[in-house]
Amino acid sequence: MAAQATALPLSGPLRALAGSVLVKRIAFYLVAGWAAITLNFLLPRLMPGDPASAILLKMTELGPVSPQREAVVHRLFGGANSGPLWDQYVSYLGGLFRGDFGLSIAFYPTPVTDVVSSGFWWTVVLVGTATVISFVIGTVLGAIAGWRPGRRFDSIASPLSIFVHSVPYFWIALILAFVFAFQWGWLPLAGGAGRNVEPGFTAEFIGSALEHAILPAATIVLTSISGWLIHMRNMTASVINEDYVLLAWAKGLHTARVVSGYAARNAILPSISGFAVSIGMVVGGSLLTELVFNYPGLGSLLNQAILNLDYPLMQGLFLVISLTVLVINFIADSIYVLLDPRTREVS
């Protein structure tokens, strides 16, 4: 951010303001991160029943439990014989900073951190790539639809978006899997890569992983594209009547230049500021999509955790997912500050 800020032609006081906006955003996301961590702490303690003893019971079924491990469970989930709430909170935070989330039950006795990190990159690469693709395609199509509202392309694309927008992600996933993988057998039905392909930076592994990622990625792109399209269409439709677009026409600029440099450039701003709400929905939807394709990411792990009542793994997954979404939001926010000078002036 600092390096990019110096690249912009800003005067001294303005640069200081840009810094203060950034500081505010950082503070906000730190508070939001703290809220997510604290929710994670409070939820099992507020719930009826006693998750801690349920976990300990499961663990003793799977093998002997050392007193040390028992203490970890009580630190994470509370329970009858743990101390006052404040002390629990302090030791819970301490455990988080040491990266100790206890042992997973579904994958006993693997530590939760290992299980989560095994799925983390699968999901990040899949959702990240799919989101970028759908954002680009949706925004371009939305700009085309909004450029001539009411014309043929708009009258087909906009109602279709309403329909696609209300279809659940995982249902599209089921239909795609059924048609392309089951009926026609074009693409693999399940998994993240071929069974007998050694993971690593080899052409074979990457090719196999790509092939397995096509259907899940297509699902995310298909369902999330409509949101970007609708957003961009409405903004473009209102922006094309602005004076500065008229000025661009009056200058005799080429249509492509007017669209990209004048209309779309302004219309895209709300799409980026609305990113926060959208990305949460995309992440939630893709967790369910993974389940359909048995994709080895966080969604399938979450499903395993739920089916095995594996609360430690669930807690770890919730934390990792929320904190990752917060980081992505922060990046989107920073880009917005770079794109829109007005946010730097008004604090």
Added chain:
Amino acid sequence: MRLRRKLRRPRNRKVAVGLVILVALVVIAIVGPVLVSALLGQSAERLHAGGPLEPPSGRHWLGTTTAGEDVLAQLVTGTRTSLLVGLTGGAISTTLAVLLGVISGYSTGKAGALLTAFVNIFLVIPGLPLLIIIASYTQGRGGWIMVALIIGLTSWPGGARVKRAQTLSLRNRDFVQAARYAGESKVRIVLLEVAPHLAPLIASTFLFAVVGSIAAEAGLNFIGAGNPNTVSWGTMLFWAQSQGALLSGAWWWFAPPGLCIALIGTAAGLINFGVDELSDPRLRARGQKTSRKAGRATAAIAEAS
């Protein structure tokens, strides 16, 4: 009077189609389960009507599941649960969104800033994972009411943001200022001056909150965090997935519930045209300019999502 005439004969064909879909689904939800158990002579919760995984036929219009349950009968029975969860969850979510949005938008000072920060924080914490983790702690206790309650409690931030933005812009309008200078109380201003201008926005938020709650219920059940013993569109999809409907090619099992969810979402989108028309006289005067209306309806969807 004017309102009643509008409701009786919607001018817009899209609105009429949306209303017909919605009314049909509500009727199915009310009489469906009774009809099913009367026709089959079985409890609507446990329907064993034929052999396992029969494709659609004259006897079973939508085929059967691996346990031999009639898919159509399940779909009809599930409509009631799904709509109940949708309406209850949508009502809770909308109430919270209006309360938090209006109060945080209208009140100035520390309390307002604190509430705004609260709304913004929940806006960036992803809703579905939160919903799933809370639901799995309850382990299906409390039935559909619990599910609806959890959905309502976790899905309000998007709606609250829209209300807050609208309240912020209304707060400085002349008529609100006038009421303030006339010495009206805060509560009175919010209820009588601000709230009426939020009504169409609240209506469209509620509509999409209902659809969102139905989809959330389906997602929750699909990942296994619901109660698989109730019959709803979500649990149908859960059983279809866990019993390997995909690998047996049983499209008649997993296609209908998702289609129903998409149908109700589309109906909500279409009805939203009408809400806009009723609330904005300028749109009514223009009448046939459908492209304008399409723009407004899609705008509402973008806001609701």
